[in-house]
Amino acid sequence: MRRKLAAGNWKMNGLQDNLAELDALAQGYGDADCDILICPPATLIHRAASASGENVAIGGQDCHQAETGAHTGDISAQMLKDAGATYVILGHSERREDHHESDADVRLKARAAIDADLKAVICCGESLEEREANNTLEIISGQLAGSIPDQVTAENLIVAYEPIWAIGTGKVPTLDQIGEVHDFIRDHLVRRFGDGVGLSTRILYGGSVKPSNATEIFGVSNVDGALVGGASLKAEDFGQIITALSAS
Numbered sequence: 001m002r003r004k005l006a007a008g009n010w011k012m013n014g015l016q017d018n019l020a021e022l023d024a025l026a027q028g029y030g031d032a033d034c035d036i037l038i039c040p041p042a043t044l045i046h047r048a049a050s051a052s053g054e055n056v057a058i059g060g061q062d063c064h065q066a067e068t069g070a071h072t073g074d075i076s077a078q079m080l081k082d083a084g085a086t087y088v089i090l091g092h093s094e095r096r097e098d099h100h101e102s103d104a105d106v107r108l109k110a111r112a113a114i115d116a117d118l119k120a121v122i123c124c125g126e127s128l129e130e131r132e133a134n135n136t137l138e139i140i141s142g143q144l145a146g147s148i149p150d151q152v153t154a155e156n157l158i159v160a161y162e163p164i165w166a167i168g169t170g171k172v173p174t175l176d177q178i179g180e181v182h183d184f185i186r187d188h189l190v191r192r193f194g195d196g197v198g199l200s201t202r203i204l205y206g207g208s209v210k211p212s213n214a215t216e217i218f219g220v221s222n223v224d225g226a227l228v229g230g231a232s233l234k235a236e237d238f239g240q241i242i243t244a245l246s247a248s
Contacts, residue, residue, distance in 0.1 A: 002202050004034035005158065005225035006242045007121060008232025009061060009089060009206075014040050019051055024235035030055025033246040034225065038232065039089055042075055049084025059087030059121070062095055065108035077109075077116035087119045089227070091147050093164045103146025111149045114156050121158045121204070121227065122147050124185075128165035136163075137184050144188050152193070154200035159185055160227040166207030168229060175220050178205055182222035211240035218248035 010018075022038060029036065030053070039059040040048050049058040064074040080088055090113065091106035106122065113120040124143040126136045140161070148157065161181050166172055173181075182203050190198030205217055206227035217223060225245055232238045 002200060002224050004245050004248070005037060005202050005204060006032075006034055006238070006245050007037040007059075007087075007089075007158075007160075007204060007225065007227045008039065008238055009092070009227060009229050010038065010040045010233060011061070011094070011229060012041060013233055014044055016044070016047065018233070019044065019047060021233065021235045022048055022052055022056065025238060026052050026055045028235060029239045029242045032242045034242060036242060037087055039087065042080075042083075045080065045085050046083040057086050058084055059089060059119075060085045061089050061092070063088050063090070063109055063113055063116075063118075065105070065112045067112070077112040077118055081116045081118055085118065087121055087158075088113050089121045089123065089160075091123045091143070093123065093125055093162060093167060097164075103143055106147040107149050110147065111151065114149070114151055117156075119156050119158060120152070121160055123160045123162050123206070123227070125162040125164050125167075125207070131163065131165060136181065140181060140184060141188060144185065145192075148192075152197065152201075154197045157197070158202045158204060159189070160204040160206050161185060162206035162227060168208065170208050172208050172213060172217075175216060178217065178223065179220045182220065186222045209241060211237055211244070214241045214244035215248070218245050 037057045060080040063077040090109045095101045110120045126139040130139050202224040204225045204227045205223050209226045209228050210231045
């Protein structure tokens, strides 16, 4: 059985006072029947890891592929680990678009994360233009092939499908569209890595997940959880998503 995962990406949001939401999450939902992950901004990782206890895991939102070096403003996987992180998000569409990250970049970062004993949440997803051109599965296939290193295991790899056109827009693919992509990702992983990794790797859905639609999304084939943006900033909202995931 794949352990379900509710992951929250705070993006460039959160100051010290917002750690109260993390405490409320740990206190109110720490015994949920799923794993819980919060990825706050880098400035809060150490404090978040100290405050979350064992109930909520903490992750980074990106890492550099090098261990050390002259990379001003960057953070290595080892630094994230040292600060208390156990996961890191890689290849998010906002990194791919805003920072021009390629699949090859993501692959190198994932190698670095795995070497640092972090779990890599590798994101993939198509634009609206690619969806409308019926190129979704081709795009996803290329991103998976290029972004996931050969050394992954089911313990250190999580794949997150985030259609770019649904992130923060309120637009959500149909359940059939979500299921088609998640089934495709599962088949891709099985073909490449075999049943051991392919059937055990968790696949998350992300893209305007909120309390009102979480239950139906979690009922879709091969959806093992969610990577949530805005709705993860408030413990009450994210808690409802956690509850829906635990019941699915």
